Amino acid sequence: MSTALFWFRNDLRLHDQPALLAACASGARHLVPVFCLPDAQEATRWGFARIGPHRLAWLDDALHDLALQLERLNCPLLIVSAPAASALPELARVLGADAVFCEEIAAPEEQAQVAALRAAGLQVTTVWQSSLLDPQALPWPPQDLPPSFTPFKQAVERVRLAPPEPLAPPTALPPWPADVKVPAHLRGLRPQQLERDEVRSSLAGLTAGETAGLAHLARYLGRKLPDTYKQTRNGLTGVDYSSKWSPWLASGAVSARAIMAQLREYESVHGANDGSYWLWFELLWRDYFRFLHLQHGSRLYHGRGLGQLPPPAHEVQAFECWRKAGTGQPLVDAAMRELAATGYLSNRLRQVVASYLIYELGGDWRAGAAWFESQLIDYDVYSNQGNWLYIAGRGSDPRGGRRFNVDKQTAEHDADGAYRRLWAAAD
Structure with missing residues (x-):
């Protein structure tokens, strides 16, 4: 094997990287690490961006750190601005590669990406490692x-x-192939960074x-x-x-x-x-x-999840009030303002606002999951889906869902009102 592509997905690190080590052990003389940028313009079926600015900013910093580490190993990170299904086959043709190594992700869209690469004739080796x-x-x-x-x-x-x-990080990587020019239309820029003074961070000092x-x-x-x-x-x-x-x-x-x-x-x-x-x-x-x-x-x-309940209705107006912090419920609205301003929310409040959307507003749990996907800097496809199903009673909860009493949650976790004052609406 002459050249292999290593496709970084949700594994932006060098330590404990079985997939990367498999690529190094494959016999490939050259290795090109690649990351395919998400489409910041893609909209969900619910009418908002699939990936919001806070997630993009967090991704930007993570890619910057990864790129610096790969530079030290003389194996630069190539960031491309097209979907993997189209970009990686084209790159493989340019580089003379036929093999792709990456982590295994057992979610439908991520599985479809790998299937598309294989349909394009690439040999894809996936390694479960998350x-x-x-x-x-x-x-x-x-x-x-x-x-x-x-x-x-x-x-x-x-x-x-x-x-x-955990595995130690590699101390050396196969180099890029010599004299290869990547087409300009594939070379992507890092995501546009947020001006940090415009962000009220819930993770102060953390990058x-x-x-x-x-x-x-x-x-x-x-x-x-x-x-x-x-x-x-x-x-x-x-x-x-x-x-x-x-x-x-x-x-x-x-x-x-x-x-x-x-x-x-x-x-x-x-x-x-x-x-x-x-x-x-x-x-x-x-x-x-x-x-x-x-x-x-x-x-x-699926709307039913793992249960037998019919797919939920989608109350558009109620959902918009929820995601725009306009429900009139002080704790819920404060939490939704924090989420929108920072891309983060405590686990306790994630459960409270999810329950409120599902049980008090009659909202579709899938719309709530999509909003979290758009906003959260710690969005994880497995945990996000699993938690929303759990609250909605359509997943793994043997009690058939979790409905939180917001007044009780307020009394237990914000009795002095400090959180609600911190994230109160601007006058």
């Missing part, structure tokens, strides 16, 4: 995954299933990319914040109430296995506690939503 646990090491085949999270967790803990050790993500992980553990995580995890404001690992996990800048390895090392020094256990617990939830995709695939994207 989960903490190896799906092949589970106590059952993926298609026999338990229908809810608790028996899944209990079985994993009963057999003491441990994740594989995207592998370098920043690993530094944040080290600081979090160094400050012994796992010890208080269980007590603070339902906070609404600030950085330290939760781990804030999700933005780097979502872009793949930091792997779940790297996080878990360092958390176990932390426990070996400082001792395990409720907080460190809860971090493991939530990484298991992240895995469960991934494995649900291996089990059910595109069914998770």
Whole structure:
């Protein structure tokens, strides 16, 4: 094999990169790392942009960091401005390549992208690498995954299933082929950055990319914040109430296995506690939503989900009030303003606003999931779909959905009104 393409997807890192190492071990003499930019103009069926400015800004920083690291290995990152299904076959012809290596993503659109490349004649090798646990090491085949999270967790803990050790980053990569000119129409610019003084950040001082993500992980553990995580995890404001690992996990800048390895090392020094256990617990939830995709695939994207309820109606006016923070419910509107202004929202408030859309406004859960996809800097296709299905009672919740009493949530989590004042409407 002369030249191979390595297609970065939701794995913008060099550490713990089995797919990249597979490309290096393939015998290819030349390697071209590629990232295909999303179409910032693409609209959803609900009438708004598929990917909003905060997600683009976070992606921009992550790509910048990845590009710097690849430059140090003398193997530059090629950013292209066309969809993978059209750009990669054309690149392969220009470069004389016939092989593509990438991570496996078990969601319908991402599966269709790979199918299109294979239909174009490319040999595509996909490697599953986004989960903490190896799906092949589970106590059952993926298609026999338990229908809810608790028996899944209990079985994993009963057999003491441990994740594989994270892999070290490569110290060298095959070079680009010599004297190759990439067509100008394929060369993309990095996403347009937001002016940072125009953004009210919910993640003050945090930036995207592998370098920043690993530094944040080290600081979090160094400050012994796992010890208080269980007590603070339902906070609404600030950085330290939760781990804030999700933005780097979502872009793949930091792997779940790297996080878990360092958390176990932390426990070996400082001792395990409720907080460190809860971090493991939530990484298991992240895995469960991934494995649900291996089990059910595109069914998770149908209006019915995994249940028997009819597809939901879509109340356009109510949905617009919800996403534009105009419901008149103070906590919900404050949360939707934070989301729109920063691209982030606490886990507690994500559940509250999702429940409000579904149960109080009669909204379509798929429209809510699409709005989160557009806005969240930590958007993850597996977790976003899984959580919205869970709240709507169309996924893995054995209780048939989660309806939150907003007044009760307000009294428990914003009794002094500080959060609502922080994100009150401008006069």
